[in-house]
Amino acid sequence: MSIANYGLKEIKSELKHLSAAQIAEICLRMAKYKKENKELLAYLLFDADNESAFIESIKSEAGMMYSQLNSNSYQMAKGIRKILRFVNKHVKFAGSKQVEVELLLQFCRDYVDYVDRRANYKPLRQIILRQLTKLKTTINKLHEDLQFDYLQEYETLVLDADNKLSWVNKSEFLM
Template sequence: MKPATISELKRALAPLSHDELLDACVRLAKFKVDNKLLLTYLTLKSGDEAGYVDEVCADIDEELPARGMIHKKTLRRIIRMMEKCIRFSGDKETELQIRIHFCCQISERGLQWGRCRVSENMYLAQRKKIEKALEKVHPDLQYDFRQQMQGLHRA
C-alpha cells in the first residue's frame, strides 16, 4: 500500500467530525513514538516556545558528558534528538537557540573527539547549519545570535 499525499489526506480529514479526528490522532500516536512526540509538541508545548527550547537544552545537557572524550554514538544520538525537536517546531529562532546551545556546551565542557574525524565533522556540520539558519532571521536577531557564538572558535 502506498501512502496518500498530504493534499489527499487533507481532503479526507476535512469532513471528519471532532470525535473522529480525536480518535484518529490518538490512534496515530499509539503507532510510533515520533508521532506521540509531535502530538505532544503540538498540543502542549507549541504555546510556550521558550519553555520548549529550555526543555530541549536541558535534555542536551543531560546527554553530554561533563568532560573528556565524546563518542560518536553519543553525538549522533544527541544530534538526532535535536533534529527531531527542531523539525517539530519549524521555527528558525528555536533552531538557532538549540544548535548554539549544543555547540556552546561542547566548547564549555572542553569535550574532545580524539582522533575521530567523524565526530569533528558532525560538530562542524552543526556550525554550518547555524550559519545557514542565521541568514533566514531578522538582522537584529542575527547580531544577538552571533554574540552568543563568540566563544565557538574551536574545531
C-alpha cells in the same frame, strides 16, 4: 496489492469532512503506532504554546546527556550524534528557524565545553564543523533583527571554539 499513497492536499480535504471526534480518534490511533507521532502530538498539545519553556527543557536535557558522555573518542562521537538526533527531532517538531538556531547554538556551546580538546578522532571533529556551517546558513534565513542578535552569539561561539579547539578555524565560520 499495495495501499495507495495520498498527498497532503487530499488528506487535508478529507479531514475537513470529518467530525472532531473522528479526527481525535484518528490522532490517537496514529499516536499508538509510532513513538515519534506520539511525541509530536504531545508537543503540539502541551508545549507548542510555551516555546521558551520547551527550548529550556530541551537545552537542559541535552546538557545532562553531554555530562554523561564517555571519554573514549569513538563512544563520545556516538553519544554526541545521539544528542544531535535528539535536538534535531525537537527542532523538527517546533518547525521554527528561531528554535533551530537556539537549540543548535546551545548544542555547539555544550560541545565546546564537554568535548576533549585533544581528541584526534575525525568523526568527532566533523560534528561541530557541520553544525557551525548549518548554524551559519540558518541564521541567514532569519529576519534581520533576529539575525543581528543571533549573529553576535554565533560569532562569540566561533571565537570560543577557535580558542578551545585546535581543529576549528574561525576564518571559515565568521560572517
